[in-house]
Structure formats: C-alpha cells, structure tokens
Amino acid sequence: MTTDPFKSHLVALLSIYELGPFPGAPIPRYEGPSDWQTETILRSLAAVASRMWSAEKVVSEFKTARSQLVRSHFIYQYCSGC
Numbered sequence: 001m002t003t004d005p006f007k008s009h010l011v012a013l014l015s016i017y018e019l020g021p022f023p024g025a026p027i028p029r030y031e032g033p034s035d036w037q038t039e040t041i042l043r044s045l046a047a048v049a050s051r052m053w054s055a056e057k058v059v060s061e062f063k064t065a066r067s068q069l070v071r072s073h074f075i076y077q078y079c080s081g082c
Contacts, residue, residue: 005032013045021053 009030016025030042 006030006034006038010041010045017045017049017052021056 009028009032012028016027030038
C-alpha cells in the first residue's frame with residue numbers, strides 16, 4: 001500500500017483544524033510534490049480555516065460578553081434588594 005504524501009498532509013491538517021483554534025498550534029506545511037491542484041486545495045483550505053477561526057473568535061467574544069451581561073444583571077438584581 002503506497003501512501004500519497006498530499007493525502008497524508010491533508011489528514012494531519014484537517015485533524016488540527018477539527019480541534020479548533022489553539023494559539024501557537026503548529027500548522028504543518030506541505031513539502032511534497034505539488035502542482036496547481038495541490039496549491040489550489042491548500043490555498044482554499046487556508047482561506048476556509050481563516051474564516052473558521054474568525055467565526056470562532058466572534059462566537060467566543062459573544063459568549064464572554066453575554067456571560068458578563070448576565071453576571072452584571074444578577075449583581076444588579078441581587079443588590080437592588082439590599
């Protein structure tokens with residue numbers, strides 16, 4: 001059974017992307033044989049990953065803001081009865 005280096009790279013890359021954004025996580029670079037198709041696939045995956053990480057950041061910021069708002073509302077409700 002021969003292993004295609006590009007497929008092996010895609011498996012590693014997608015496994016990392018599946019975990020979600022981790023600051024400082026190394027993104028493997030493909031160093032094997034390439035042509036216009038591999039370059040196009042890698043460029044598209046990089047764009048999709050960038051959009052995914054941007055969306056993850058927005059969701060995280062929303063959750064943080066929501067948590068702070070709920071906490072502030074709770075403190076206000078609690079203290080208004082003091």
